[in-house]
Amino acid sequence: MTLRPETLAVHAGRDDLAALGVHAPPIDLSSTYPLLDVEHGGDSYESMALGGEPLAAGGMVYQRLWNPTVARFEGALAALEGAEAAVAFASGMAAVTAAVLASTTAVGRRHVVAVRPLYGGTDHLLASGLLGTETTFCAPGSVRSALRPDTGLVVLETPANPTLDLVDVAAVAEQAGDVPVLVDNTFATPVLQQPLRWGARMSLHSATKYLGGHGDVVGGVVACDRETAAALRRVRAVTGGLMHPLAGYLLHRGLATLPTRVRAQEASARTLATWLTEHPAVERVHHPALAEDPDGVVGRQLLGTGAMVTIEVRGGYEAARATIEALRVFTHAVSLGGVDSLAQHPAALTHRPVAPDARPAANVVRLSVGLEAVEDLQADLDQALRAAARTVGVSALAG
Numbered sequence: 001m002t003l004r005p006e007t008l009a010v011h012a013g014r015d016d017l018a019a020l021g022v023h024a025p026p027i028d029l030s031s032t033y034p035l036l037d038v039e040h041g042g043d044s045y046e047s048m049a050l051g052g053e054p055l056a057a058g059g060m061v062y063q064r065l066w067n068p069t070v071a072r073f074e075g076a077l078a079a080l081e082g083a084e085a086a087v088a089f090a091s092g093m094a095a096v097t098a099a100v101l102a103s104t105t106a107v108g109r110r111h112v113v114a115v116r117p118l119y120g121g122t123d124h125l126l127a128s129g130l131l132g133t134e135t136t137f138c139a140p141g142s143v144r145s146a147l148r149p150d151t152g153l154v155v156l157e158t159p160a161n162p163t164l165d166l167v168d169v170a171a172v173a174e175q176a177g178d179v180p181v182l183v184d185n186t187f188a189t190p191v192l193q194q195p196l197r198w199g200a201r202m203s204l205h206s207a208t209k210y211l212g213g214h215g216d217v218v219g220g221v222v223a224c225d226r227e228t229a230a231a232l233r234r235v236r237a238v239t240g241g242l243m244h245p246l247a248g249y250l251l252h253r254g255l256a257t258l259p260t261r262v263r264a265q266e267a268s269a270r271t272l273a274t275w276l277t278e279h280p281a282v283e284r285v286h287h288p289a290l291a292e293d294p295d296g297v298v299g300r301q302l303l304g305t306g307a308m309v310t311i312e313v314r315g316g317y318e319a320a321r322a323t324i325e326a327l328r329v330f331t332h333a334v335s336l337g338g339v340d341s342l343a344q345h346p347a348a349l350t351h352r353p354v355a356p357d358a359r360p361a362a363n364v365v366r367l368s369v370g371l372e373a374v375e376d377l378q379a380d381l382d383q384a385l386r387a388a389a390r391t392v393g394v395s396a397l398a399g
């Protein structure tokens, strides 16, 4: 029976619970595990050191190698992504780090091709060469010409942060040929987009955002095939960027409501985006429902338009700053994807480490739309935009 996302979200990763005699997933906080005997312990250790699973009960050895609470979350996320496996990490950036290391320096192919725009932290990690890589940044149509014999990875994000640009994953995967493609799927979530279906090797999430959904957990996860999962687990085991079991529990719990949250937040975001296009204090609205989409990404690859809205405010930096500071229902904070709405200034915060020529403009405000009544969000944005326009004297709103 093929289960739909709403059903998988509630049931996946819970197969072993009935046999354990429990209804909610138990949280296993063990740092170490009693071993059956020396030989079994050693064999299980070796299996996990090579990126495999523990050898049945009594073989978990040590939390850095395996944790059953985290493994349930990984199983559930893999099911939602239509993937064979998933590997969870301490944060989204730990996941990016492991994916880059496993595909480049670990296999002697140190060149990365990265499609801009990317999350500021990812951009900075790749631009800095901190992991021993060398990166060529390019537009989605130029991936083929950016490839080198030593290219180990192609990285892209869609919808991208913060412009919400859309990238056709299949078109990039076709250009990449044998080189694995990593898609940062944080903004879309597996509810709206399953990158592996379009030829990506890895679908990565900052689980901190929509997967957790409540602003109380930091984590990262990569959905992929079994072989790639083994490579990622090997990196995780030696670099130690593992997810804490409490985070695994909260994320697994968060997945149950993910499809419902995403659809409700998406509906409000669409209403606000459409309304904002008519607002006199707004120069431009970026949202997948309003985007140029020559490749037909929306409706095919992206099964919805998501809950992020990015606006360019009239009156430059001062107007953007004043808008953000005047919001009352939206919280001025980085991060996104939670039940409560957030607003932030990408050039000052999330995209500060990005090279100046690739940094978002000074009048850009990024909105993460939550589960509040859309009328309240609209009224809040309206009063903030008008107050800001008055402060900086934008003429369309004076009087």
Ligand SMILES: *Cc1c(COP(=O)(O)O)cnc(C)c1O
Binding pocket: 091, 092, 093, 094, 119, 121, 122, 157, 161, 184, 186, 187, 205, 206, 207, 208, 209, 218, 219, 220, 335
């Ligand atoms: C937040 C974010 C990250 C980094 O994740 P952390 O959990 O903060 O380490 C990566 N990619 C995108 C698109 C993000 O929004």
